[in-house]
Amino acid sequence: GENVEQHPSTLSVQEGDSAVIKCTYSDSASNYFPWYKQELGKGPQLIIDIRSNVGEKKDQRIAVTLNKTAKHFSLHITETQPEDSAVYFCAASSYSSASKIIFGSGTRLSIRP
């Protein structure tokens, strides 16, 4: 089955700097890669996703890149702000698995003022 590895597990960056979180996946059939943000006491919220027919997607300060050959994808947050502090999860899914999403283990991002 699918296995998603995520790193780093914790990340601390200065406010205004960029943050990068990296993930790898094992199942070559995976074709949908969402990223979720989870704040304390809340459920995960989708922040951006990418499908296998594109290599990069951007939404304001957030961007995701996908390398299908290497089976890895990354989340980039630019101009970080205090409200970006949260736990971020990458995930992978394939239509053939009835859209079952496999999550990474999470990255705790802290923004230093």
Next chain:
Amino acid sequence: EAEVAQSPRYKITEKSQAVAFWCDPISGHATLYWYRQILGQGPELLVQFQDESVVDDSQLPKDRFSAERLKGVDSTLKIQPAELGDSAMYLCASSPRRQGAGDIQYFGAGTRLSVL
């Protein structure tokens, strides 16, 4: 903005007791998921419903866990008897039925279970 509703938000119980969690998905969403999230880890799928039918319950500990979605709308997840290792966040998510690869899943706030 439509949300996935879950209750209760917090539940404290003693081991060997029965507990139940309720989820009301976003209106019109055909697919409903129950996840378990252990502290410091990502969510793990327990069961997936398409309308009232179970699509995947391969990770559901069926000796003590049960889930139902009788009318294809809201759902209940039950644990009987609860064990210490069941302490976790139980998350419900829903997604609209669509063609193509990958459905966006919308999560509720979860139920935090503590088993004493």
